[in-house]
Amino acid sequence: MPETKNEENNLSQQLQQLVAEACSHPPKSLMRRQKLSEIVRLIVKSGKLWQEATPHYNDALQQTWVYFCRNVCVCKDNTTNKPYDPNLGSVITWLDKYLKMRLKDFSISQIEHQNRVISPSISEESEAINIIYNVENPPTHSDSPLVILEETKKWVLADPEGELKSVHIKKRPDVTCQILILKRLPPETCWEKIGLEFNLPPSTAPNFYKRECLPRLRNFAKKQGYLE
Template sequence: MPSKDEIDDRLKQLAIAAKNHQPQTVERQKAVTTLVMEIQKYKIVKFPKNFSFTWEIYQEICTEAYQDLMFRICREIKNYRPEKEVSQWVNFLIIKCFQEATPRVIGRSDFKRSYYKDIDAFFDGQTNQQEDESDLLAKALIEIIEEDPGDVFKSEVSKKHPQVNFQLLLVKREIEEVSWEQISAELGVGISTLSSFYRRCFEKFTPRFREYL
């Protein structure tokens, strides 16, 4: 197992390489994919501690936040600052992802969100530009989910529950922000079954999502 310094150096080299490629090119996609795979391999993500929820809900929040983190790394790699370790950058982002995922998971639109608005102080002042670009990318992903070219998401159907397909869950979870409890009641399928199917599909189609980043 490499030392922490070796891991930091490896991730920094990958992040810089990905950052230096032009956006929406095959080279950047490949570089970012390699970076994400190495981040997963070395398990550098540290989730915020929160004892306000049951263990099951906390795990679901972590799962949602982790999925969001993978997208955020892809679309915000241009904002990585080489003077920071990749682990610092990633674990700063996971805090934001955790905070944003929490109200979606617990199904409360009035849940108080605490966003880290001082990202400009942390990354030399690019907040508004980052948020504007992220919004544009989010809209592009929403269009892909809703239009589903070739019905690739819709064709991914649960074997035991044919009324459940990945596109349906994507719309409800990522666009309409419906809680698992509501989806479960509507479809008549258990939460654990739905979330497990969703996670498997999400992992399967992550490379396809990256094509549009």
């Protein structure tokens, strides 16, 4: 038991040191991104972050990494009043609290929408998220999850080949791959809300997204080196 406690203390001290180093570098600098990625890898490897076998755990986890990157040094999230304060607890305790809040949000949302007819499988949703947040096998250029998300959004908006804007649901040129990918990037809009917004049958948007949008998103991630 004492050894376990010592290990936890050592991990906490190591994480706090890395946070201090990350925050000593300018925002968006390569050195800060490298340190943030190092922290994420260390937390994942430790297995100390809260875990549970629930359908939306992976989604909540990815939102937690976004929150971490945005708020560990300076506050950019209106759900919190302060950046991480080492005097109030360890990095993992701080992230555990946020992760549990997001899981609670998903649980409430699931209850509210329990009568939905269809949604993609968890594994498919997880695959889409992992394209953006490949934290266990981070990209070679050491970008943080938030940077990868921002770069992906830039690609979707720019649509350099014009493909995302031109590929759309049959007879619905207003519902394109570009629109659906943007809505499904974290923090994603649920399929039921998307169906209501565009007046679509429950299965239409998720089936189209799986068939047409995910492969294009995956190809972009491979070209950028985010996926093997």
